[in-house]
Amino acid sequence: xxxxxxxxxxxxxxxxxxxxxxxxxxxxxxxxxxxxxxxxxxxxxxxxxxxxxxxxxxxxxxxxxxxxxxxxxxxxxxxxxxxxxxxxxxxxxxxxxxxxxxxxxxxxxxxxxxxxxxxxxxxxxxxxxxxxxxxxxxxxxxxxxxxxxxxxxxxxxxxxxxxxxxxxxxxxxxxxxxxxxxxxxxxxxxxxxxxxxxxxxxxxxxxxxxxxxxxxxxxxxxxxxxxxxxxxxxxxxxxxxxxxxxxxxxxxxxxxxxxxxxxxxxxxxxxxxxxxxxxxxxxxxxxxxxxxxxxxxxxxxxxxxxxxxxxxxxxxxxxxxxxxxxxxxxxxxxxxxxxxxxxxxxxxxxxxxxxxxxxxxxxxxxxxxxxxxxx
Ligand code: HEM
Numbered sequence: 357x358x359x360x361x362x363x364x365x366x367x368x369x370x371x372x373x374x375x376x377x378x379x380x381x382x383x384x385x386x387x388x389x390x391x392x393x394x395x396x397x398x399x400x401x402x403x404x405x406x407x408x409x410x411x412x413x414x415x416x417x418x419x420x421x422x423x424x425x426x427x428x429x430x431x432x433x434x435x436x437x438x439x440x441x442x443x444x445x446x447x448x449x450x451x452x453x454x455x456x457x458x459x460x461x462x463x464x465x466x467x468x469x470x471x472x473x474x475x476x477x478x479x480x481x482x483x484x485x486x487x488x489x490x491x492x493x494x495x496x497x498x499x500x501x502x503x504x505x506x507x508x509x510x511x512x513x514x515x516x517x518x519x520x521x522x523x524x525x526x527x528x529x530x531x532x533x534x535x536x537x538x539x540x541x542x543x544x545x546x547x548x549x550x551x552x553x554x555x556x557x558x559x560x561x562x563x564x565x566x567x568x569x570x571x572x573x574x575x576x577x578x579x580x581x582x583x584x585x586x587x588x589x590x591x592x593x594x595x596x597x598x599x600x601x602x603x604x605x606x607x608x609x610x611x612x613x614x615x616x617x618x619x620x621x622x623x624x625x626x627x628x629x630x631x632x633x634x635x636x637x638x639x640x641x642x643x644x645x646x647x648x649x650x651x652x653x654x655x656x657x658x659x660x661x662x663x664x665x666x667x668x669x670x671x672x673x674x675x676x677x678x679x680x681x682x683x684x685x686x687x688x689x690x691x692x693x694x695x696x697x698x699x700x701x702x703x704x705x706x707x708x709x710x711x712x713x714x715x716x717x718x719x720x721x722x723x724x725x726x727x728x729x730x731x
Contacts, residue, residue, distance in 0.1 A: 362376025363376065363634035365636075369505060370505030376656070377652070379651075384677055385679050388628065390626070390627060390628075390631075392418055393418050394624045399512070402512050406519065409522060409565055412561055413569055424556070426680070429551065431551055432547035433544065437478075438687045439687075445470070448473055453699060460730075470582070471579055473486065474574075474692060475571055475575055479543060480541055480543025481528075481545070489525065489575070492524050493575070495521045496518045496521040525572070530560070533564055533567065548563045573685060576725070577689065578685075580617075580619035580726065582697075583726035584724065584725065585610055585613040588613045599701070600701060605666050606697050606698055606701075607694055608666045609697065613664075613693075615675060618652050621649035622645060622646065622648065624644060626644070704731075709729065715729045
């Protein structure tokens with residue numbers, strides 16, 4: 357149910373929860389009042405766990421530094437780079453589905469390996485190491501960090517485990533980045549190592565942490581998008597029939613899945629000054645939990661928000677955020693979604709979920725993601 361109050365302070369955690377669409381829009385459009393540098397509000401012992409990963413982490417940066425780094429990395433991650441990947445994505449998805457008989461498990465067989473192989477190949481790290489990435493990222497997600505400012509011991513314990521897992525990924529990427537400095541190749545990691553804007557280059561930590569963000573953000577969320585979309589269609593047979601009958605609706609099915617089950621359910625911001633939001637006065641230095649997944653179901657913005665409808669006349673969903681931090685990987689995620697869904701529909705005219713073995717979900721509240729979907 358959508359909460360009556362779009363902005364609510366939670367005394368149990370010390371956090372502000374934001375559920376409304378116009379309020380989310382206001383926050384994401386105003387990086388001056390709502391800073392992405394949220395770590396400064398975390399208790400010191402928790403913040404120190406994140407220190408090693410903040411340099412080069414675009415997601416937590418504010419202007420003007422954010423703009424400089426974003427320009428530098430966008431340079432190496434252009435729309436053309438993404439568009440050129442389409443044939444390779446189709447080939448990979450085809451190969452993955454070649455191994456499938458009359459039963460498959462959507463996540464293991466397609467939704468996990470496809471985006472990981474794509475991002476690994478783009479970066480230039482061996483896709484055969486994807487078992488390792490999955491181990492580290494799964495351990496991070498299973499750890500299920502519950503944000504709270506009131507129980508700092510618990511939060512420190514939980515973030516320490518998550519950070520230990522990210523640390524393994526960082527060390528792995530550090531070795532590969534060092535290798536590219538010695539021996540450049542035709543890959544994104546080399547481009548990042550060599551990228552230059554107005555005479556400045558990325559530091560080693562910036563390269564490694566940015567590659568880290570790409571590898572994590574670039575695969576868990578897209579895995580969720582692919583699995584969630586198939587689940588949405590499976591549970592809404594009328595919509596499924598429409599998409600089968602008219603393939604030009606595939607992109608709309610993906611946009612609607614992003615709205616209905618927003619993979620990256622939560623982003624956070626810190627207020628830099630007192631501000632009016634959703635009829636409330638929020639003081640400075642407050643941690644705002646912005647539930648994109650809830651904003652995307654706000655009845656003030658979307659008619660029948662709890663209905664999955666691929667024929668909505670307009671769908672201004674904000675699952676990729678908006679404003680200066682708008683997801684850098686959105687074109688890639690959309691492309692992978694379109695290619696994978698079309699191929700599934702081509703190959704399996706009777707694709708449906710297993711009535712005796714239903715789906716399970718990732719246990720983290722900050723993700724809306726199918727974890728297992730037998731088909
Ligand atoms: C930022 C969601 C796929 C890389 C974001 C943000 C969201 C998001 C909500 C904004 C965070 C904020 O404002 O605090 C998603 C979803 C995806 C997806 C739902 C898939 C369905 C990807 C992919 C990549 C990627 C495939 C890279 C290959 C990034 C990066 C940022 C970002 C680098 C930071 C941009 C910035 O701060 O300027 N994403 N993402 N994402 N995403 Fe994605």
